[in-house]
Amino acid sequence: MDGLFTANNVWMMICTGLVFFMHLGFSFLEIGLTRQKNTVNILFKNVFIVCIGLLLYALCGFNLMYPGFEEGSSGFFGFAGFGLSSPENGMTPEYADGGYTYWTDFLFQGMFAATAATIVSGAVAERVKLSSFMVFSIFYVGLVYPIAGSWKWGGGFLDMMDTPFYDFAGSTLVHSVGGWAALVAVYMLGPRIGKYKEDGSVSPIPGHSLPFATAGVLILWLGWFGFNGGSVLSADPELTSLTLVTTCLAAAAGGVGAFVFDLLLYKKYDLTMFLNGILAGLVGITAGADQMAPLDSILIGIIAGVLVVLAVGFVDKLKLDDPVGAIAVHLICGIWGTLAVGIFGALAGVDQFISQLIGVGAYAVFCLVTATIILFAVKATMGLRVTKEEEIEGLDDHEHGMNAYGDFAMK
Template sequence: MDNGLFTANNVWMMICTGLVFFMHLGFSFLEIGLTRSKNTVNILFKNVFIITIGLLLYALCGFNMMYPGFEEGSSGFFGFAGWGIAAPENGMTPDYADGGYTWWTDFLFQGMFAATAATIVSGAVAERVKLSSFMIFTILYVGIVYPIAGSWKWGGGFLDMMETPFYDFAGSTLVHSVGGWAAVVAVALLGPRIGKYGTDGSVKPIPGHSLPFAAAGVLILWLGWFGFNGGSVLSADPELTSLTLVTTCLAAAAGGVGAFVFDLILYKKYDLTMFLNGILAGLVGITAGADQMSPMDAIIIGVIAGVLVVLAVGFVDKLKLDDPVGAIAVHLICGIWGTLAVGIFGALAGMDQFISQLIGVAAYAVFCLVTAFVILYALKATLGLRVSKEEEIEGLDLHEHGMTAYGDFSTK
């Protein structure tokens, strides 16, 4: 391979790595915007912890657990290539990864994905989770559960070994649903925030303190998805990269429009939060097959994701699962939809592929629900998962951190 092309591929992948890293700011803005100001420091602390500990754990064991190099005849369920990271002899040459990038770039790009699964859970449990328990959960889920789950497809595991391999281009299931299933368990074990549900079964909105932050967060996430999906091409291939970015953007736009229009029909209001979640729904929905879809396929997938997220938010509330940012509706429900859409639309459409997609969705559901429950129930039984009533009412910023997010700028 020409060294210039190898360099161009690697530079593109490093840019995408930076864009995926930038998504953590988007998640932070979205979460603090949709929650109350008294919990802002707590949410920011969790998000900073997730990316820092996530990268360290991925270097220590996660990368080699996710890409263990399954041997021929292996069951493809679990493998481990050893502790720590060290580039192979060909790791800095075009002989590695077909000249798409270097080994170090590979590690860092995949490491950015690893932390995202726990970030999804962070938003769902906001405003009432005990910080120490959440940190322990993050260490176990990002350090062990996510890499094992990722190895089943991206590491060449059993889902990739099927006669018709399960397909997930950039993580509708491997990232978003892995986080979404854990969020369901966490929210169920935690219980709703004080005052969220009335004794008569009514749902009482708890407005976030900054819609500008929430809107900025979603737009930053959309920008970051250029790297999330664009980098998943694993090279700077002009045709495939440009198609992927087009389908990603069209699905996001269609998801936003689909959500706000459907919500307007149902509730007669122009709901900004639903508009924003619709954009995210479209992005999550296209992620499994962004490289396989035509632009029109992407628009259809996005619109359906937008409608689904409106229905899912209401359904989650009916189950009394208090999710302040809509993470379950966006990342889990639309992650499942996007994964199944691979078997319905685009280049891989067909019954065999659809069945493989169903098998993949089911496998991740069982694994993530069981592992998340074991971790979180153990924490609930020992350290406890939820802060006290007093701490929740007064805010986690003061009780967990001894500080507030916003200073008192009034003159005296």
């Protein structure tokens, strides 16, 4: 078998493993920024999302996302059938321009699919019914995410425009898709008990483990080597190395930008804001990581870091209780990263910026509408929120009947 094809495929499988590893990072981050009494619940949700996401992607998601739009198609919806079936050239260099095999293609893309629901998991933590969240995840990961993904990555209408919408690794297709749903879910659920005082001021609810939160962010940063590096779709030395450099510089700049800006505003060295700044930089660079020069990526990261500080405060002013800052990080910085493609780097220009705006608007409308429909239906039939007693005493006890730390429970 062709040596280059093999090298490309091995790199893509390594990147698949790194993206899978990100789910541990999400898990650590979410439990770290929330209270001990809900740890098992959050871990359960994250494990469920990975498992059900892969199964749904195999059943229908992959063929919804890559339906093979016919010439003259509107490029809004297509479906290539249920299940997985390798094409005749699926294991040869003739498949995917010699980048990887059909099976690698499925697995790498499947790892992305579950991430959208994971973003929502953090935003609704500590008060959402587990069964209701699982039903929402099934529909959002199984249908909404792949249909939205087909519009660009599947060759749909956003890719057919005269100046195609561009999203290299998912600032919009993954992060904003999850972020829009998180926004709807947080609004419909309402804030946690005790989060906002009667006068409208914020009463902080600190997480129980900043070491876990820090470990989660560093794992996510490592996983982004696969998230962005694998999105080159080959082991091309120039593009993969540039992509990893821009990714890391944006992450570092996002972290520094966030903690410095937060320090100027509040006179405190806030670790949680530092951590969210790193994630903001990563989300911000993801749409154009292969297009940016190092200085561009640093500027994108700094702006993302400042934005996340402003966005966290703004979300709180709206009394939208987001325990992990998912809306600020994934939605706001996902939009910023998408628009940054039209401002910085190789594709910058008025036409590209307009295309990026069209893409942002299209995904906003689709995700807001579909998330609202799914969550409204779930709320009407099953209910979305746990009882006051369950929330106060903790979901681990009421939903799972177990303690995350056993005899070592922290007081």
